[in-house]
Structures are given as structure tokens and as C-alpha cells.
Amino acid sequence: MPRIHTRAEDVSFAGSLIDRGWVTIVEDAEGVAGFIAREGAMVHALYIAERARGRGYGSDLLALAQNATEGLTLWTFEANTKAQAFYLAHGFAEAERTDGAGNDEKLPDIRYVWGKETT
Template sequence: MSVVLRPARALDAGQTGEILHLFNSGADWMPKLHSQAETIAFCGAMIDRGWVTVAERDGRVIGFLARDGIEICSLYLRPDQTGQAVGRRLLDSAKSASDTLQLWVFQANTGARRFYARERFTESGRSDGTRNDENLPDIQMIWRKETTA
């Protein structure tokens, strides 16, 4: 079946939290700071704020994007859903709602860095990690809608 994008509902916190927890657990460079229950609660808080769009296939959440204004806070997919344009669809949806988007990506997350570069995000700053909970160096990236003359 096809992928449907929709605003997240409170009951999606479990599935979005599982997706984020799977990423955190699977990245060997990521410090393990939060339990799955804490991660689900974090996703629930983003959903309660109205930030989250989910990608759903056959009634199952397979990815999500959290956006606060122009700031993309999270974009994660189930590991078996990468490479299928689901992340691009979520990002395109965010792009359609804004002329500018920005985000922070960990320097160690080379896959995400390549993805955002393909999606026309450019580096606009770097941090030594003191600004994030994980204390990992990261890169700020920005996307601006192209204007036609």
C-alpha cells in the first residue's frame, strides 16, 4: 500500500518513540541517555505541541518529522523503511509549509548529512556539542526555497 502523511495523534507516541529509540540504540556513536519509556514520553510531548507529522503504511507508523516553525527537531524512519523516499516525502511536506527550514545534525550521522545535502540543505554553522544533551559535535543546516526571477 501507499504511504499516507498525516498529523500525529496522541496514540502515535508509542510508535514514534519506538522509531526514535531504535535509531538511538542502533547508532554506535550515540550515547544511550534515555530509556524507551522516556523516549516515548518525549515524542508524546512533541505530538501534544502539534509538531509531528507521521508517515503511515497499512496502519503502521513508519516514520515521522517534528517541526517547530522553521526548525526541524526530528526526522526518523523505521530502519527497514530507509531508501524508499519516505523521508523525502516528510521533508517535502515541511518544505511546502515554509520558505526556510533549519536543523541540527550530528557530525557522526553521515547518512543524515548526505540525505540533507541531497535535499539542498547547506551548512550554516557548527557546534562542539555543548549545546546538546548528547555532547556530540553537530552541524546546523539550512534550506531556503528557490525563487524564480
């Protein structure tokens, strides 16, 4: 998926998530390998550094969130087919699609849910 925001915007967004206390990170020998930002049942972000992908870090972070609550919800862009496959493989179900009018990027997106009723 192409870059949507500048690096400065990404850093600012990540900082706001950290400031709210929503972030859990995973580290490897090179430093921070990824993070999940969750507020209750809402997953605001799940990101794994390109160098660390394919090592199970995303699955580990998502499992932590799944074990902490009875249900989760999240949004991903329609163009992010890798994320869609990842969430479906982890028991999420598609709940809603939009044309993107309601998000900052104005890009079509999909809401996924996970919980007792979807597993």
C-alpha cells in the same frame, strides 16, 4: 550511529513533540513508518523506522515541510553521516558546527539550513 537514549527516553521525547502538535506521520501497511516534527521553520526531528527506510518516506516528509515554509533549519550529530548526506541531497547547506557543549547529549553537531538563499 549508536543508540544515544533509552527507548523510554525516545518515547517520552516523541510524546512531547506530539503533545505540542508538531508531528506529521507517514504510515504503511505495518503502521507508523516515520514522522517529522516541525515548529515553524525548525525541524526538531525526522525519523523513519528501520524497516521502512529506502522507500522515500523521509523525502516525502521533508518535502511537505519544505512546501509549507520558505526556509528550514535543523541540527544533526556530526557522527550521523547518513543524515548529513540526506539533507545535502535535499538542498540543505551547512551553516554551523559545534563541539556539542550546547546540546543535551554533549556530542558535536551540525546546523543545516534550507531556503531560497541556499537553493
